[in-house]
Amino acid sequence: MISGQQYIAGHWCGQTEEGIQSFDPAKSRALAYSFAEASAEQLHQVTSAAGMAFEQYRQLPAQQRADFLQRIAAELKACADELIPVVMAETALSRSRVEAELQRSCFQLSFLAAELVKLAPINDAALPERQPVAKAALQLRQVPLGPVLVFAASNFPLAFSVAGGDSAAALAAGCSVIVKAHSAHPATSELVARAIARAAEFCAMPAGVFNLIQARNYQSAEQLLLDPKIKAVAFTGSQQVGLHFARLLQQRAEPVPFYAELGSLNPVFVLPGYLDQQPERLAEMLVHSVSQSQGQLCTKPGLVLLPQGPALQKFLQKLRELVSAQQAGPLLSAKIAAGYSKTAEQFRQMAGVELLAEGVGEELGCDRRLRVFLTDSPVVVSQPSLMEEIFGPATVLVVCQDVTQMQMLATLFAGQLTSSFFAEPDELKQHKALIRQMELKAGRLIANMMPTGVEVSAAMQHGGPFPAATDSRVSAVGGNSLQRFLRPVCYQNMPDLD
Amino acid sequence: MISGQQYIAGHWCGQTEEGIQSFDPAKSRALAYSFAEASAEQLHQVTSAAGMAFEQYRQLPAQQRADFLQRIAAELKACADELIPVVMAETALSRSRVEAELQRSCFQLSFLAAELVKLAPINDAALPERQPVAKAALQLRQVPLGPVLVFAASNFPLAFSVAGGDSAAALAAGCSVIVKAHSAHPATSELVARAIARAAEFCAMPAGVFNLIQARNYQSAEQLLLDPKIKAVAFTGSQQVGLHFARLLQQRAEPVPFYAELGSLNPVFVLPGYLDQQPERLAEMLVHSVSQSQGQLCTKPGLVLLPQGPALQKFLQKLRELVSAQQAGPLLSAKIAAGYSKTAEQFRQMAGVELLAEGVGEELGCDRRLRVFLTDSPVVVSQPSLMEEIFGPATVLVVCQDVTQMQMLATLFAGQLTSSFFAEPDELKQHKALIRQMELKAGRLIANMMPTGVEVSAAMQHGGPFPAATDSRVSAVGGNSLQRFLRPVCYQNMPDLD
Structure with a gap:
């Protein structure tokens, strides 16, 4: 009743x-x-x-x-x-x-x-x-x-x-x-x-x-x-x-x-060795994480930093394949669906930003398609609104020259709930400075896992520097x-x- | 150098x-x-x-x-x-x-x-x-x-x-x-x-x-x-x-x-049994606590709630005796000395407030005398500025009809660093409601001790609800x-x- x-x-x-x-x-x-x-x-x-x-x-x-x-x-x-x-x-x-x-x-x-x-x-x-x-x-x-x-x-x-x-x-x-x-x-x-x-x-x-x-x-x-x-x-x-x-x-x-x-972008840093070794596995994990609950999770990976290199195309190819098989689905409310469409359209129109892939199906009512945008580090630096959260099934891939450029970009990040690092054994140690840097910007640091999925346990931290959380x-x-x-x-x- | x-x-x-x-x-x-x-x-x-x-x-x-x-x-x-x-x-x-x-x-x-x-x-x-x-x-x-x-x-x-x-x-x-x-x-x-x-x-x-x-x-x-x-x-x-x-x-x-x-008033509640039994001892402890470091401690007892009763006069008499033997002494700075004089003068001029006792000696330079004001609960209710901290060697005694009136007055208190209770054995249990009430208004609750003296240890709490502390x-x-x-x-x- x-x-x-x-x-x-x-x-x-x-x-x-x-x-x-x-x-x-x-x-x-x-x-x-x-x-x-x-x-x-x-x-x-x-x-x-x-x-x-x-x-x-x-x-x-x-x-x-x-x-x-x-x-x-x-x-x-x-x-x-x-x-x-x-x-x-x-x-x-x-x-x-x-x-x-x-x-x-x-x-x-x-x-x-x-x-x-x-x-x-x-x-x-x-x-x-x-x-x-x-x-x-x-x-x-x-x-x-x-x-x-x-x-x-x-x-x-x-x-x-x-x-x-x-x-x-x-x-x-x-x-x-x-x-x-x-x-x-x-x-x-x-x-x-x-x-x-x-x-x-x-x-x-x-x-x-x-x-x-x-x-x-x-x-x-x-x-x-x-x-x-x-x-x-x-x-x-x-x-x-x-x-x-x-x-x-x-x-x-x-x-x-x-x-x-x-809100949080939950940046994902992909280190060169990992991309070389597992480009397709990474694409699978990313699409699964971004599309989970129609992208309406606070820990959705909204920004993925990728290194230049021979494996990049393999990753992008696999991603296109997976994304274009995704069927449009309803968001939580008409207001959220409208907000998603508006931000996605703004991103699509930005100079230097490409709509790499999108899902299939009509965007009727509250239904919306998955979208993956592609850009590079200088574009993000010049257009900081690319670092605003899109609430819904979308993510932005940012190609960087190397890990140093990733670190430079990370200095511009606001506070985050999480930060993930995909790395081969020893790559984390090698790029320890990047992890120490994100330690000051995020509440949870994750190795080789997507940020979605928040364990309810004694050692969990869900929160982070402003504006991810106010405290x-x-x-x-x-x-x-x-x-x-x-x-x-x-x-x-x-x-x-x- | x-x-x-x-x-x-x-x-x-x-x-x-x-x-x-x-x-x-x-x-x-x-x-x-x-x-x-x-x-x-x-x-x-x-x-x-x-x-x-x-x-x-x-x-x-x-x-x-x-x-x-x-x-x-x-x-x-x-x-x-x-x-x-x-x-x-x-x-x-x-x-x-x-x-x-x-x-x-x-x-x-x-x-x-x-x-x-x-x-x-x-x-x-x-x-x-x-x-x-x-x-x-x-x-x-x-x-x-x-x-x-x-x-x-x-x-x-x-x-x-x-x-x-x-x-x-x-x-x-x-x-x-x-x-x-x-x-x-x-x-x-x-x-x-x-x-x-x-x-x-x-x-x-x-x-x-x-x-x-x-x-x-x-x-x-x-x-x-x-x-x-x-x-x-x-x-x-x-x-x-x-x-x-x-x-x-x-x-x-x-x-x-x-x-x-x-800042904090650090209210002291004197329960009837205690006042009956130890009026002179209480006066000694109070004068020592208020005059310590010339009253310039954040935990100085600034408001003392006393019950009516036969022992009250004995307490006030002893207090007058002790206070009038106190020699004026220098405060920390000319600004603090001037602020003390200003507030003390305001209190002295308030209707229903008596300057019960003061120390001796000239108030030259930064030197100031100890002062004890006396009033009753209805006066404090009608003049809430009596519940503002006087930084320096002064305190305000408030005579209450009974513990119920103390509790009524306590509802008006802002957040405090401390709250003290002077009580005979079993009086604390008997007036548990008062202590539970102050639990929501203070960071430290003290039985039969003055609030001055802050232990540096694991179980200490120095802080309290606003405005005693901002967090x-x-x-x-x-x-x-x-x-x-x-x-x-x-x-x-x-x-x-x-």
Whole structure:
């Protein structure tokens, strides 16, 4: 059952209106679900509810919070049959992708449930006899920041949306959560929120520990961002909107952490030895990575630096072959499809840029073809807009004279989520300076693998220098994602109060 | 030897001018040292030098950086006889305080040297057989952010100045450092910089790993803050200047972490049972804490909440006695002395505020008397400026009807570095709600001790919600202070390159 309402303080409330319409991008037609735009009064209520719930939720034993996260995972699994078709209809993502994403979302919840019970205080023992002054016992614990506002991502309707990584990390930390649903998948959002609501009820969590807001108007987002009850904000989306929100947050009397992921080129450096040895294998891996989920992944390789040399043509030939066999397919929304077409057209018209290859099929509705552009290093230097992300199934190949020219080009890169290096044994050591250079520009350095595929584990880092992320010191995925919503408090000479 | 120059890229440079004059606040007269104001060209040079040095310094083995920090501590100890009289002359702090601060600065360097070699990567082993996809080996390491700009504090000429906690943490993290000396102790700053320079030479560190700038003009600070080579900023000082810098940093294309400590009231809650039992002991501890270093400590107790009751008069009587025996003494600078007088006069004129007691002696030059103001909770509610920090030897006592009224008042508090509770056994448990409330407002919660005295250790937290600090997730003191200048990078499937 999908009511089209807001979920505030443990209740579905408000009237269903024609405000936000669920849409099927594959068939380019409206789905039978509509959603009310949250009112200013509801937005006020939701931050109050999250504030009150936080006071109770933060004081629960860690194991109770962990049980709640585990229960959310169980509720999501239990409603998979109802959920998956709705996700597929609203996003045009394949069944296998949606199934994998659901599994990953459940794993994330379980993983963070395990991490949160592992959080242990740091203890410094008292030294009452120390001279010249005694040392008091100190205990350092982590306390949650407060109500967290999560902006769901369009491209991960489950894993970075209502019960995604940001919500899971905030709830694990002991924060209450308000999710602003993405208007590209409102029905998915409501179904997931209903699963969380069932888990909250089962675990007797305080009303308002989790809340869902459907809102398309920027004013709604702005009202939430400026509400002093909100103590941290997580956002995944476009650089334009993210920077707008960042500027808006500067108006707050009390600054709050803003964890935004704003896009990344994920440059791939192909070293000469590797290209010589494996030109066709590289083409296969690249096409697979760029076309995965229709190129709508934050870690899609958007810029590939290739050395001149005899094997280059073999690589390009294989790439042409593979790309021209790719069928056009639907992007996540009409807006994303339009943005893709616009940027692809700009690239095609740039002097010195060739459309090396493209997929087949009509570009009707939200359907778009895969595109590979070819250019060289001097052209990129003179036209830096070639280093802007194309969101969708496209990548830019940049031919360089040699690795030195790659290094020169890399000095122009902004911050990145990832940087990959394809190299024969010993080539990485030989070009260590390039890797050390990218160490300062990326959050994850990868040898001989494409950047798509982000492991949920303790050693993962998903984030990077600006503008890949607004705070490079934290990760949006993995064990450290929890730390975004905690701060340390030292208890000095303090007895146990529980 | 004090030259009055800038220290840039391993050289003392520029002409000595009459730009910045060293001053003795105890005697209210100029000292025989003058310092050149850094030129725009020098400010440009210094960020370039720090940028180049960073490239080399960050790649040194951890042990070499640790040896460098240890050597700085050794050089500081070795020049103590020359240094201490200069610090005393420029700050009017007592010999015992300056000696303790030097020892603490050296300990900080050694402590962080030990912490940095303990930084270990997190490893996730590869699972090549995992289904449906293999797991690659992941290693999470910490990389330094880049050149760090440190604004030295006036009130800790050693421990939060040129070789203080911020510089030590940044160097430990692998960052190069530019210190903007505080113009209240320029000669101290140069002597300490010379000790660091000797250590850098002895350890063959890259030129530019550490740099000292003497600058009084705000434009100089602003030029440094806006330089894109600067990747993090640490600041201890007034809220006014700190917030100005924060706004200025918003103009940068690439945002950088800004770690500012902007002042704190450090509220002290006295619970009824404690006041009944130990009114005189409390008065002794309070006077000692408020008058320590002439009240010029960031953790000075600036607001004391006391319950009504029969013991209150006994406490006030003892306090009057102790305060009126305190002799006026010099503050750190004429500016600080003037600011103290201005705020103290404002407080004295407020309706409902009584000057309960003050010290003795003339307020000539930079000398100022200790002051204790007395008011009650309704007055503070109606005049929130009573909750602004007085920098200097003063505190405000607030009489409350009961602990419930204390809790009400506490809802109005901004973020604090510390919050202390004086309580009899079981009183803390009984008033657990008050402690849980302050958990959200302070970085350190203390039972039955005054807030002054900050331990340098693993479990310390020095920082707190805004405006006590601009980033409550980190600490300016202790093991976590290092983390301010690091960010995580994940190495995926990457062989060891060293």
